[in-house]
Amino acid sequence: MLFQEIWRSGVSWDDEINQQCFEKWQTWLKLLPEIENLKIPRCYRLRTSAGQETEIQLHTFVDAGENGMAAAVYLRYAEKGKVECSLVGVRTRVAPLKYLTIPRLELQAAVIGARLAHLISEGLTISITKYVYWSDSRNALSWIRADHRRYSQFVATRVSEILDLTNVSDWKWVPTKWNVADEGTKWQSRLVLTSDIKWYKGPDFLYQREEEWPVTPDKMVEPMDELQANIHVHTETQRMAVPINNFQSLRGMVRATALAIRFLRNALSKCFTRISGGLTSEEIRNAEVFHFHAAQQDAF
Structure with missing residues (x-):
C-alpha cells in the first residue's frame, strides 16, 4: 500500500518522498521489532x-x-x-x-x-x-x-x-x-x-x-450495473398473400402461389405483357423459392 501511494505521488526514483509517506514508513519500521515477540x-x-x-x-x-x-x-x-x-x-x-x-x-x-x-x-x-x-x-x-x-x-x-x-x-x-x-x-x-x-x-x-452463526439473507438486491447490455431487434412480419394452412399438399400450395404471383404481376406491371395460359416451370420454381425465403425469414 505504501509503495503504491508513493508511486501515485509522482515522485521519481532519486527524489525524496513526501512527509506523509515518510511518516508511514517510519511507523512501519517501528512495528518490525514487535514481530520478534x-x-x-x-x-x-x-x-x-x-x-x-x-x-x-x-x-x-x-x-x-x-x-x-x-x-x-x-x-x-x-x-x-x-x-x-x-x-x-x-x-x-x-x-x-x-x-x-x-x-x-x-x-x-x-x-x-x-x-x-x-x-x-x-x-x-x-x-x-x-x-x-x-x-x-x-x-x-x-x-x-x-x-x-x-x-x-x-x-x-x-x-x-x-x-x-x-x-x-x-x-x-x-x-x-x-x-x-x-x-x-x-x-x-x-x-x-x-x-x-x-x-x-x-x-x-x-x-x-x-x-x-450469522444468518445469510434469503433474498439480496441484485446489482444492475454489471448486467450485459441487451440488444432488442424488432422485425416486421409480413402476412402471406396465400394462406398456406388451407392446403393439404405442397404441390397445390405452390401452384396457388404461382397463380397469385402471376395475378399481381399482371395487375401491377404496365411495362410487361400479360401472361395467360398454363403455369410454366419457371413460375412454379419461383413460387417454391418464394416459400423457401418466407420459411427462412420466419425461422431465422
Missing part, C-alpha cells in the same frame, strides 16, 4: 483430536477495501462440545493501480479465497467434513448465486472460476465487524501482535454452535 503454535489443535468423532471444518473469510484484498483460512475442530480454531493460511493483494469499484474488488477477493482454500485442502492430509466461505459483500454473494452469464465479462469470468472451485451453498454472509479478513485490507498504524488475537484464533462466533 510473536509466537504462533505450529500445531493446529491443542485440546481436540483428529479422530472419527471430530468434525473438522475449513472456514474462509474474504474481504476487500479501496487499498487491498485479503483472504484468511481457518480450521475448526469440534469434539464433544470442545471447539478449537486456528489460522492455516492468509493471502493478501493490494488493489490494482487501475481503479476498480469496491464490489469488483470484493468479487476478486472471493476468487483469492476460493483459490487459497482449494490449495490448502489439497495439501492437508486430514479429512475436511465441511467447507464454508464468508463474505460481507452482498453484491459478490448475489453474483455468485445468480446466472453469471447475464453479467459483464469481468464478473462472469470470476464467478465461473469460483463455481469451479466451490459450491454455491457454501457461501455465507457475515457482518463486517465479524469478518476477520477486514483487518488485512486496511493500513493500521498500531497493531496488537500477539498470538491470542482473533486474526490467529478466528472470530468468536466460530466457537459457538452453528445455530448461532
Whole structure:
C-alpha cells in the first residue's frame, strides 16, 4: 500500500518522498521489532483430536477495501462440545493501480479465497467434513448465486472460476465487524501482535454452535450495473398473400402461389405483357423459392 501511494505521488526514483509517506514508513519500521515477540503454535489443535468423532471444518473469510484484498483460512475442530480454531493460511493483494469499484474488488477477493482454500485442502492430509466461505459483500454473494452469464465479462469470468472451485451453498454472509479478513485490507498504524488475537484464533462466533452463526439473507438486491447490455431487434412480419394452412399438399400450395404471383404481376406491371395460359416451370420454381425465403425469414 505504501509503495503504491508513493508511486501515485509522482515522485521519481532519486527524489525524496513526501512527509506523509515518510511518516508511514517510519511507523512501519517501528512495528518490525514487535514481530520478534510473536509466537504462533505450529500445531493446529491443542485440546481436540483428529479422530472419527471430530468434525473438522475449513472456514474462509474474504474481504476487500479501496487499498487491498485479503483472504484468511481457518480450521475448526469440534469434539464433544470442545471447539478449537486456528489460522492455516492468509493471502493478501493490494488493489490494482487501475481503479476498480469496491464490489469488483470484493468479487476478486472471493476468487483469492476460493483459490487459497482449494490449495490448502489439497495439501492437508486430514479429512475436511465441511467447507464454508464468508463474505460481507452482498453484491459478490448475489453474483455468485445468480446466472453469471447475464453479467459483464469481468464478473462472469470470476464467478465461473469460483463455481469451479466451490459450491454455491457454501457461501455465507457475515457482518463486517465479524469478518476477520477486514483487518488485512486496511493500513493500521498500531497493531496488537500477539498470538491470542482473533486474526490467529478466528472470530468468536466460530466457537459457538452453528445455530448461532450469522444468518445469510434469503433474498439480496441484485446489482444492475454489471448486467450485459441487451440488444432488442424488432422485425416486421409480413402476412402471406396465400394462406398456406388451407392446403393439404405442397404441390397445390405452390401452384396457388404461382397463380397469385402471376395475378399481381399482371395487375401491377404496365411495362410487361400479360401472361395467360398454363403455369410454366419457371413460375412454379419461383413460387417454391418464394416459400423457401418466407420459411427462412420466419425461422431465422
